[in-house]
Amino acid sequence: MKTKMNLTKSTKSTLITVGIVVVAYIVMQILGGAGMLSSLMKGLLVPLCIYAIMAVSLNLTVGILGELSLGHAGFMCVGAFVSAFFSLYFKETMAAGPRFIIAIILGGVVAALSGLLIGIPVLRLRGDYLAIVTLAFGEIIKNIINVMYVGRDEQGIHFSMKDAYSMNLSSEGQILINGAQGITGTPNDSNFTVAAILLVLTLIIVLNLVNSRPGRAIMAIRDNRIAAESVGINITKFKLLAFSISAGLAGIAGVLYAHNLSILQAQPKNFGYNMSIMILVYVVLGGMGNIRGSLIASVILVLLPELMRQLNDYRMLIYSIVLIVMMIFNWSPKAKEFREKYSIKRLLGKKTEKGEA
Amino acid sequence: MTLLDVRNLGISFGGLRAVDNFEIQIKKGQLYGLIGPNGAGKTTVFNLLTGVYKPSDGKITLDGKNITGAATIDINKAGIARTFQNIRLFKDLSVLDNVKVGLHNQYSYSTITGILRLPKYFKVEKEMNEKAMELLKVFDLDKEADFLASNLPYGKQRKLEIARALATNPKLLLLDEPAAGMNPNETSELMDTIRFVRDNFDMTILLIEHDMKLVSGICEELTVLNFGQVLAKGKTAEVLNDPQVIKAYLGE
Numbered sequence: 330m331k332t333k334m335n336l337t338k339s340t341k342s343t344l345i346t347v348g349i350v351v352v353a354y355i356v357m358q359i360l361g362g363a364g365m366l367s368s369l370m371k372g373l374l375v376p377l378c379i380y381a382i383m384a385v386s387l388n389l390t391v392g393i394l395g396e397l398s399l400g401h402a403g404f405m406c407v408g409a410f411v412s413a414f415f416s417l418y419f420k421e422t423m424a425a426g427p428r429f430i431i432a433i434i435l436g437g438v439v440a441a442l443s444g445l446l447i448g449i450p451v452l453r454l455r456g457d458y459l460a461i462v463t464l465a466f467g468e469i470i471k472n473i474i475n476v477m478y479v480g481r482d483e484q485g486i487h488f489s490m491k492d493a494y495s496m497n498l499s500s501e502g503q504i505l506i507n508g509a510q511g512i513t514g515t516p517n518d519s520n521f522t523v524a525a526i527l528l529v530l531t532l533i534i535v536l537n538l539v540n541s542r543p544g545r546a547i548m549a550i551r552d553n554r555i556a557a558e559s560v561g562i563n564i565t566k567f568k569l570l571a572f573s574i575s576a577g578l579a580g581i582a583g584v585l586y587a588h589n590l591s592i593l594q595a596q597p598k599n600f601g602y603n604m605s606i607m608i609l610v611y612v613v614l615g616g617m618g619n620i621r622g623s624l625i626a627s628v629i630l631v632l633l634p635e636l637m638r639q640l641n642d643y644r645m646l647i648y649s650i651v652l653i654v655m656m657i658f659n660w661s662p663k664a665k666e667f668r669e670k671y672s673i674k675r676l677l678g679k680k681t682e683k684g685e686a
Numbered sequence: 687m688t689l690l691d692v693r694n695l696g697i698s699f700g701g702l703r704a705v706d707n708f709e710i711q712i713k714k715g716q717l718y719g720l721i722g723p724n725g726a727g728k729t730t731v732f733n734l735l736t737g738v739y740k741p742s743d744g745k746i747t748l749d750g751k752n753i754t755g756a757a758t759i760d761i762n763k764a765g766i767a768r769t770f771q772n773i774r775l776f777k778d779l780s781v782l783d784n785v786k787v788g789l790h791n792q793y794s795y796s797t798i799t800g801i802l803r804l805p806k807y808f809k810v811e812k813e814m815n816e817k818a819m820e821l822l823k824v825f826d827l828d829k830e831a832d833f834l835a836s837n838l839p840y841g842k843q844r845k846l847e848i849a850r851a852l853a854t855n856p857k858l859l860l861l862d863e864p865a866a867g868m869n870p871n872e873t874s875e876l877m878d879t880i881r882f883v884r885d886n887f888d889m890t891i892l893l894i895e896h897d898m899k900l901v902s903g904i905c906e907e908l909t910v911l912n913f914g915q916v917l918a919k920g921k922t923a924e925v926l927n928d929p930q931v932i933k934a935y936l937g938e
Contacts, residue, residue, distance in 0.1 A: 534801050541800030541807065542790065542814075545779065549787040552776035559736060559770075560854050561762035561791045570797060618778070 339540040346536065346621045347529055353628075354525040369635065375589045377631055378524035379582045382531045384611040384627035385620055386578035389535050391609065392618030393544070394571040395551030396452070397460040400467030401579050401608050406600035407443050408436035408580025409587035410474055410506070413515040416588065417505055418481070420516055429518040433527070433584050440580020443470075444573040452568040455554070459572075467605055474595040479506040511594035512587070519589040527585060531578050535620055538574065547571045548618075614655045626655070689714045689890050690735075690858055695744030697734060704730045705914045708744070710892075712858070712907075717884055718892045719905030719922065723935050727914040728894045729771055732860050736768050737761040749857055763791060765857035769847040769864060771894075777836035781827055784835050784846055785818040788853025792817075818853065824886075825849045825879065841872045845879065852887060859883070861893040865900050873897055877904050898936070902926060910935060 357374060360366050383405060390398045412432040419428055443466075451462045478489040482502030489495040493504055506512055538544045546567045549557040558564055587593045597603065611630055615622030633651060637644035658664050688711050695708040705727045712718045720728050733739045735746060737758040746754045753764050776784050795810050822828040825845040830838060835846060844864055851859055864880070865873045877900055883889050895901050901908065902922055909919040910931050917935075918928045925931055 537801045537803060538797070541797070542786075542793070542795060542810075543797045543800060545783055545787050546790055548779055548783075549776045552778050553774045555738070556770065556774035556776065556850075557787070558758040559762060559768055559774075560788045560850060561759045562787070563759055 343533065343536040346532055346624065350525060350529050350532065357521065373635055374521040375519050375524045375585060377628055378528045379585050380611065380631045381528050381624050381627045382582040383579055383608045384615065384623040385531050385535055386575045387608050388612045388618065388620055388623040389571055389575040391612050393539055393551065394547050394568060397457060398463045399460045399605050400463030402600045402604035403463065403467030403470045404440045404444060404576040404579035405583035405586065406470050406474065406595055408440040408583030409593060410512065411439045412436035412584040413512045413587035413593050414505060416516050416518065417512060417514060425516060425518055429588065433581055436584035437577045437581040440583065441573045441577030444576025445569060448569045448572045452572060453565055464602065467602060471595045471600050475509045477506050478508050480504040509594065511592060513592050515587055515591060515593055517588060517591065519585045524585050527581055532620065543567060543570060610652065614652065614659065616659060687714050689749055691747040693745045695734060695741055695746065697730065697739055697742045703914055705734065708916060710909055712890060712892060714890055715888065716890055717904050717906050719901045719908045720892060720894045720911060721901060721908060721935065722911035726911040728911055729862060732768060732862055732894065735860065736766055762854055766860060767851035767854045767856035768860035769851055769862055771862040771866065773843050773847055775835040775843055775846060779835060780831065781822065781833050781835055781838065781846055782818055782831040784850050785821055785853050786814050788850040789814050789817060792855055821849045821853055841868055852883065857890060859889050859891045861891060863894050863896065865895055865897045873900055880904055
């Protein structure tokens with residue numbers, strides 16, 4: 330009886346989280362159909378999903394695995410450029426549907442592999458080395474892409490790290506990656522429906538992973554590495570597993586990002602350090618290890634500055650005040666007490682978990 | 687039949703010889719005690735046996751298999767499980783999940799199976815749940831299965847650690863000061879539990895303990911460690927009456 334309860338409990342929680350996304354998607358579609366969405370709002374729908382995917386995937390590393398990653402935007406960058414390159418290369422020769430599906434898989438897999446590559450040496454170490462290395466990775470990837478020139482003509486693919494002329498393209502040739510100018514002309518395959526589906530898939534992957542045997546091993550490593558080792562858990566293996574899945578999902582967010590714009594450039598503002606920190610802010614405010622929290626926090630914190638655009642200079646001030654208030658509301662002991670006292674569960678007459686313990 | 691055979695075990699940290707020429711032979715089904723003053727190297731011996739430290743010299747044989755210098759997880763797979771002096775539970779996991787982590791290597795399905803929730807996932811998870819609940823029941827923890835481990839009272843946390851260690855299906859169980867911080871009632875309850883584990887799980891147990899009531903009550907044989915070296919060993923009653931042991935550890 331009890332064991333059955335346990336299975337349904339985690340499944341129920343997953344369903345609620347996925348349900349929130351599905352309901353939000355339906356509401357947005359109805360509003361959009363009725364013409365009640367401003368063009369600003371419409372333009373925000375895909376980025377909302379992208380940031381939510383980023384936050385959920387980063388939470389897998391920070392909250393579930395307990396390792397700090399400061400270069401999550403770097404994996405997004407890898408996914409974005411790999412997929413954009415692929416899509417541009419096959420723009421004329423493949424139908425949009427299968428091309429985009431392959432692009433998503435490719436972006437995710439390559440980002441996951443780069444996560445694995447970084448993880449193999451770094452995750453063997455104890456301490457904050459992952460934070461240091463991922464921080465560097467994010468910056469390095471951006472700079473490498475900014476000096477990469479790839480083009481093609483009838484002779485095949487040309488490559489240079491110097492400038493576009495050094496590729497010696499024929500007059501028929503086409504520049505695919507143009508250094509700091511990035512990739513131009515990526516097909517706009519992203520739309521809200523695809524983004525919402527990928528967000529749901531991300532949530533299902535992360536939540537199902539957490540509530541399974543490997544997920545328990547990952548959390549055991551976070552809670553007590555020495556004890557996890559003593560019960561026969563392969564620390565490096567499960568750290569790598571969590572980190573590469575996290576990187577792969579960030580890559581998928583990158584694919585969405587790349588196919589939502591016609592010009593893709595690796596700049597500090599989209600793939601830089603600030604972006605990684607911003608995603609980390611979503612994770613921390615939503616609650617480390619709380620997947621649903623990451624989802625909600627990222628939606629609120631992406632929407633907020635956009636909705637306050639008419640306030641001009643004051644919006645970042647208000648944004649920071651909201652951050653502080655959320656932090657207090659989430660973590661201060663008094664605020665926790667207040668929330669427990671007036672929680673919806675309690676008002677409905679159910680005992681909260683704390684109450685039972 | 688000898689289950690654990692340790693010969694000439696030693697480790698140096700820089701110039702400090704923490705454990706020197708340590709020997710122990712434990713027969714299958716035995717309840718064996720390791721005692722000695724603070725800083726004598728008892729926990730270091732446990733860390734050597736479980737691969738946390740690599741021995742500088744010596745040989746450790748478990749059930750005929752040489753496990754000297756093996757990695758912690760391989761030693762656990764070979765059949766040694768332990769608890770810790772300062773409790774090390776997975777504090778943000780439920781009591782049930784703590785035991786299920788212990789069952790990690792007893793049951794298996796792939797990560798993909800877990801993510802896609804294939805039928806095998808539900809089948810194996812159900813078996814794991816049943817096995818874990820069975821273990822929790824032994825330690826009278828089944829009612830707290832859904833609690834967070836950190837919310838358990840101290841005595842129950844100690845018990846949960848033993849349950850988790852047993853979940854790895856070991857041949858030899860190492861208990862590091864299981865009665866530390868317990869009141870006399872809890873200690874005598876713990877003694878019953880340890881005996882019960884030995885009898886019902888067919889377990890061999892090596893424990894470190896300072897509580898002489900527990901040691902003399904359940905241990906059949908003792909080794910006394912002092913300054914990293916074996917001071918005395920043999921039958922419990924004899925060792926405890928050894929003048930050298932009384933002088934170094936028990937007090938005259």
